Amino acid sequence: MFYEKLQELAKSTGKSFNQIENDLNYSKNTLYHYRKTNPTQDRLLELADYFNVSVDYLLGRTENRKEDLTEQENALVRAFRIESEDMTEEEQAQFNKSLKDMMKIAKDLLNDDSNWKK
Known part of the structure; x- marks a missing residue:
């Protein structure tokens, strides 16, 4: 391919x-x-x-020639692929769920101004 x-x-x-x-x-x-x-x-x-x-x-994994991701998004995708490359499908599914849960927590923390006051 x-x-x-x-x-x-x-x-x-x-x-x-x-x-x-x-x-x-x-x-x-x-x-x-x-x-x-x-x-x-x-x-x-x-x-x-x-x-x-x-x-x-x-590699033939997509027909889209170029992904319209920011450099920060590309860095996250690269990190995700590195961390999950040796996982089984079941482990990857668990990993994905954990990441989604952590992202929600991080967003909630980001939106809470009391976390950012000195």
Whole structure:
């Protein structure tokens, strides 16, 4: 899926893999190797930035090319993914519920001015 997305993005921008590799200072045939291997996290981020798309789009997890999230929201999403990547589906569901509950508590605390008086 990743390799096909790369091909699609290269075609839509009118660039060859060689041009993209040169632009990103990758060695020759780096992008062709992704037919059989997976890129590193750093490469995923570089390619997403290069094409101005989300990593999720590159991985085929969404059809939306770019998420309209703020940098703070993106940081929260990255933290969530890091913390939940080794969890089972059941653990992820429990984790999500806990986070939603904590966010409600945090919002209530934020809205209570007595928490912020010195």
